[in-house]
Amino acid sequence: MEMNPDELIEAAKAVRERAFAPHSNFKVGAAVRSKSGRVYTGCNVESASYGLTVCAERVAIWKAVSEGETDLTEIAIVTDTEMLTPPCGVCRQIIWEFCGDVPITLANCSGNKDTVTTRELLPRAFDTKFLK
Ligand code: THU
Numbered sequence: 001m002e003m004n005p006d007e008l009i010e011a012a013k014a015v016r017e018r019a020f021a022p023h024s025n026f027k028v029g030a031a032v033r034s035k036s037g038r039v040y041t042g043c044n045v046e047s048a049s050y051g052l053t054v055c056a057e058r059v060a061i062w063k064a065v066s067e068g069e070t071d072l073t074e075i076a077i078v079t080d081t082e083m084l085t086p087p088c089g090v091c092r093q094i095i096w097e098f099c100g101d102v103p104i105t106l107a108n109c110s111g112n113k114d115t116v117t118t119r120e121l122l123p124r125a126f127d128t129k130f131l132k
Pocket of ligand 1: 043088
């Protein structure tokens with residue numbers, strides 16, 4: 001599958017507007033592409049009990065998985081910050097488990113972007129192969 005971060009960035013930017021972030025006011029959008037070519041989007045959804053908050057990346061991945069898509073090939077994350085926002089530690093683990101070593105494009109609303117890989121962000125990752 002060809003990498004096309006710009007399409008994912010646009011989708012992530014659009015869904016970011018729907019972020020439910022009344023506690024942090026930090027809106028995040030994410031978009032993940034499946035091998036079939038479909039794009040699944042997610043925004044962060046915060047809880048009054050803070051700890052139950054779910055990040056945009058996981059919302060996008062859970063939406064894809066719940067639609068039967070388990071072969072995910074690329075992800076983009078958009079915030080409105082000067083410094084590009086990398087995924088949190090929990091999301092790095094979930095990206096590793098559900099997408100593998102894929103391109104992760106970090107972008108902001110001013111058009112800056114950078115693509116890294118899961119392995120770069122999470123070296124020596126834990127996954128199911130250690131459970132056998
Ligand atoms: N957030 C994400 O959506 N993705 C990340 O990888 C980092 C953090 C959200 C969670 C919370 O709603 C807000 O950003 C501030 O932490």
